[in-house]
Amino acid sequence: MCMTWRSPAKRRTIGRRAEAPMTPAARLAASIEIIAEILQRAAAADRVVTEWQRRSRFAGAKDRRAVAEMVYAVLREQGMRRWRVAATGAELTPRLLVLADAATPLHVWRDLCGNGTYAPPALDETEIAALSKLPSDEDAPLWARANLPPEVAEMVQATFGADTEMELAALNGRAPLDLRVNTLQGNREMVLEQLRADGIAAAFTPMSPLGIRLPERVRLDMNSLYRDGLIEPQDEAAQLAGLLVDAKPDETVVDLCAGAGGKTLLLAAAMRNQGVLHAxxxxxxxxxxxxxxxxxxxARNIVIRDADAMPDLLRELEGNADRVLLDVxxxxSGTWRRNPEARWRYDPASLDEVLRRQRGLLSDGAKLVRPGGRLVYATCSILPAENGEQADWFLAHHAEFTALPLAEAWPAGVTDQRIRSGNRLVLTPYRHGTDGFFAAAFQRGQA
Ligand SMILES: C[S@@+](CC[C@H](N)C(=O)[O-])C[C@H]1O[C@@H](n2cnc3c(N)ncnc32)[C@H](O)[C@@H]1O
Known part of the structure; x- marks a missing residue:
């Protein structure tokens, strides 16, 4: 963490715009405050950062950026910092998490902490002792380097095999902003042209024919393409999971775990607003x-159905749906690039319950599919137990379904050879530049 000293600034009344930038000590104090909140409230990092920015009107644009960068740098290196602190025998605190930075010598923290009104309190004896004996990073285990809890790092090695180091590094990197073009309103070419005309760097996504990738994040709510419904943020992997349904106009389609509708919108566009889509x-x-x-x-062909939808759906649709999407x-874990704090909250002990729910949804969804129809199972997970093992379980318990080869399953336009072999779509940050995602399509035999 590189810090340059600006002239000490006196902030005027909190709530009024400052004339001078925050001092490095004040930025450090803000970062520690935010990290403490993220850890103690178990809140999403972007929400806590935004809340701090809202209540810190004294902070200028550069201060906001610097504080946010410091916070995310700590979060993306949380594994190493936890390991370094643990190796010293000290108890992990939010302050030590921020200060256990191999690139910053102890004297820098000594100078900053306790220096001025807005600085963090001076280092105490325990902190000085811990920071004086941080171990050499060369000895760090995989879980620390990969920024994952040890038991999770072990689980994902089964997914990635020889690529584990590279995959975990990519999972700890920054995600680009992918957009899905709403084909009810326009097409990729016109959207790309408009984005570039607005000075936004953008390119087509390589695998999804609906996607556009922005290397840098932009504020979408201010963008007319977004306000007019031409684009929606959606990772390319999630677009592909929706495309695997291959929903067609005039069909009956069920999106059984629609959530806020990311894939529902894609399905409605694929159906050209014709037929019925149950969300x-x-x-x-x-x-x-x-x-x-x-x-x-x-999007106008959607029936929204709430919590107790299943009994009604079965009465109305059992054995009649053309396509069912289970985005369970x-x-x-596949989306951990986006929220680097989430990986430290994941509790492997909850996995059994999640697997049980996924199997329940697979069995419910299967009942809705007509003979010859299609069921698509999808997760944004990199854990084999939620992915291939669930697909195996489904096929073993539902003899009326067979796995559909990917080459036969895609709609026209999905041509990338990397995702056309076999019958399971396994996408990863390192190999495909997407979130980690799994999807499999199953076809019900003719009665
Ligand atoms: C991965 S999210 C879906 C995301 C959504 N498809 C999208 O593209 O934005 C899974 C969803 O399943 C829902 N869910 C969990 N159990 C369910 C159940 N038994 N029946 C229906 N939905 C369920 C959750 O509320 C959650 O919104």
Missing amino acids: CDNDPRRLARLSPRLERAH PCSG
Whole structure:
């Protein structure tokens, strides 16, 4: 963490715009405050950073950026910092997590802490002792380098094999911003042209024919393409999971775990607003976020169904749906690039319950599919137990279904050879530049 000293600045009344930038000590204090909140409230990092920015009106744009960068640097290196602190025998505190930085000599922290009104308190004896004997990074184990709890690092080695180091490094990197073009409103070419005309760097995604990738994040709520419903943020992997359904106009399609509708919107566009798309979820708060998105996207063939949808769906649709998408609840481990703090909250002990729910949804969803119809199972997980092992379980318990080869399953336009062999879509940050994602399509035999 490189810090340059600016002239000590006196902040005026909190709540008024400052004339001088925050001092490095004040930025450090803010970073420690934010890290402490993220850890203690178990809150999402971006939310805590945004809340700090809102209440710290004295902070200028550079201060905000510097503090956010410091916070994310700590979060992306949390494994190494935890390991370094543990090796000293000290108890991990938010302050030590921030200060256990191999690139910053102890004297820098001594100078900053306790220096001025807005600085963090001076280092205590325990902190000085710990920071004086941080171990050499050369001895760090895989879990620390990969920024993952040890038992999780062990689980994912089964997924990645020889690529483990590279995959885990990519999973700890920054995700680009992928957009999905809403084909009810436009096409990729016109959206790309408009983005570039607005001075935004953008390129087509390599695998999804609906996607555009922005290397740098931009504020979408200010963008007219977004406000007019031409684009939605959606990782390329999630786009591909939706495309694997290959929903067609005039069909009956069920999105059984629709959430706030990321994939529902893609399915509605694929159906050209024709036929019926049932969007179900047992979380009313997520479903509530769906309606405004449908409106913005001009998606009109959707029936929203809440928590107790299954009995009604079975009465109305058993054995009649052309396609069912099961984008099931999962560990979310494939999306850890986006929220680097989440990996430290993942509790492997909860996995059994999640697996049980996934199997329940697979069995429920299967009942809805008509003979000759398609069931797609998808997770944003990198854990084999939620992915291939669930697909194996499903096939072993539902003899009326067979695995559909990917080459036969994709709609026209999905041509990338990397995702056309075999019958399981396994996407990873290192190999594909996407979130970690799994999807498999199953076809019900003709009666
Ligand atoms: C991975 S999220 C879905 C994300 C969504 N498909 C999208 O693309 O934005 C999984 C969803 O499953 C829902 N869920 C969990 N158990 C369910 C159940 N028994 N029936 C329906 N939905 C369920 C959760 O509320 C959550 O919204």
